[in-house]
Amino acid sequence: MTHSTPLAAALELLAPAKNADFGMAAIDHGADAVYIGGPSFGARAAAGNTVADIERLARHAHTYHAQVFVALNTILRDDELEPARQLAWDCYHAGADALIVQDMGLLEMDLPPIELHASTQTDNRHLNKVRFLEQVGFSQIVLARELSLKQIRAIAAETSATLEFFVHGALCVAFSGQCHISHAHTGRSANRGECSQACRLPYSLSDTDGHLITQNQHLLSMKDNDQSANLAALAEAGIRSFKIEGRYKDLGYVKNVTAHYRQQLDRIIDADPRYCAAAQGRCTYTFTPRPEKTFNRGTTDYFVNERHHGIEAFETPKFSGEAIGRVLKVDAARRNFTVEAFEPIHNGDGLTWYTPKGELAGLRVNRAEGQTLFAAEDLPADLVPGTALFRNHDQAFVRALERP
Known part of the structure; x- marks a missing residue:
């Protein structure tokens, strides 16, 4: 009688691509997959990449067995459903490996045979939500940034979908997909890819008697997410895709932060036979990655190790250095x-x-x-x-x- 060795679990490093060139740089610096916005219907309305851009990026990615995920993750109006369906097919023919989706209306349409990933905008905090998404056809689900290791572990035990988690970048003060501050203030909806960043503005706070408590502080501004110290624990809890935020960040950020997490994940993979990389090849660098040298508002590991103080960036939403x-x-x-x-x-x-x-x-x-x-x-x-x-x-x- 022989016993088969369990297959190693692939740990995917997922990096942002502002455009095709940034996406190729991310892959060259160690990303197993990149996510990019298309010409429309993405949660970064100003992305403006063409289908030809996506095709060029996919050709480069597939050379290294890396993947390209296209963000089609805004809430859609009725008159946008057919153009969104057509864009899904265009991205499929361009070589995209998955679509990142928020609007469940797309599931009722004639979509191409392509993987669907549930966007962070679908607010995936609870097991029932994850089960629903898996049952209706999502193969990969972005869990909410607000979850703890204990909560992630409980969800992972009850689903076979690939679980994705943000490990670096900006944090919103509200649950993703549930913030209406921008729309209330300016008419620009975060769920339509037009967030006005109202949480980064200064505010004054008064008590119920009108007495000023604090003035011109960035009271809704959060520090940036940094899970560098928790990657092994996240993998142990069931995370298989480690996502870097930043489709509006500059090329230096993409290179530096991607290289940093590539090195961190490689150390985990090399030390633990239960894991393997999701793509092929090893990277060498002409620099030593130092994520603290590129844009951040100070860092926190947020609620991964339960809730604690020091998650706010009240003084400034800028990069002090x-x-x-x-x-x-x-x-x-x-x-x-x-x-x-x-x-x-x-x-x-x-x-x-x-x-x-x-x-x-x-x-x-x-x-x-x-x-x-x-x-x-x-x-x-x-x-x-x-x-x-x-x-x-x-x-x-x-x-x-x-x-x-």
Whole structure:
């Protein structure tokens, strides 16, 4: 009697593709699959990629046994159903491997024989929802960002669908698919791909008696998601697709963050025979991935290890950068200042600091001579000795990312 060895579970790294070129770069930097918006009906209305773009990306992806998922994940009006159906067929013929869907009306239509993935916009927090989606034909389901390991484990035990989870990028203050702030304020619906980012605006808060509690704080702004330390636990809980947010992010973000998670997942796969990579090949890099050097609002692992404090980014929704040092002396007349820096500062670096009012300010270094830095314009009055400095643009790191 012989016993067969269980097949290894494929762990998929899923990266964002703003366009075909970004998608190809993501694959070249280790993504097993990429997701991209088409010419319409995607949750990023400004994506604007053509079917020809999707075809070009699919050809590149399939060379490495990687996959392309097309986001067709807005709520549709009745007059959009037929154009959406036609787009689904166009994407299928272009080589797309799956459609990411929110509107269940599409299931009643004549769709091509292509995998369907349930978008995060379908708000997949509960087992009953996941079971329903699996029963109606979804092969892969994006679980809600708000779930804990315990909740993920309970869902995974009761479904055979592939479970996907966001491991990096922006966090919404509301459950995905359930936020109506943008539509209420501006008429632009997040469920139609037109979120106005109202949660990143400053607000003032008063109590029931009208007394001001806080003023001009970003009270709905969340830190960014970073599950780097939880990947093995997520795989153990049943996650099989590890998704990076960021279809509007720049190319440096895509390269850097994708490479980082590729290395992290490869360590898990190499150490545990229960897992394998979803695509073929191994990547080598001309840089050391450092996700903290590309856009983030500070990071949190959110609710994966249960709920805790420190998930908010009230001070600013912008990228303040890494702590780099402090100001020692300012020579406003010569537009230079001297710093005590932890690392070398280069021409072109972007530096930031918080003003006495708590606002984020910054400048670009025009010339660096050791610890003395020169600006091209007059120095802001709030840049004074003792000011803590951060670097949100590291020119040397950017150049490393740009090397072929």
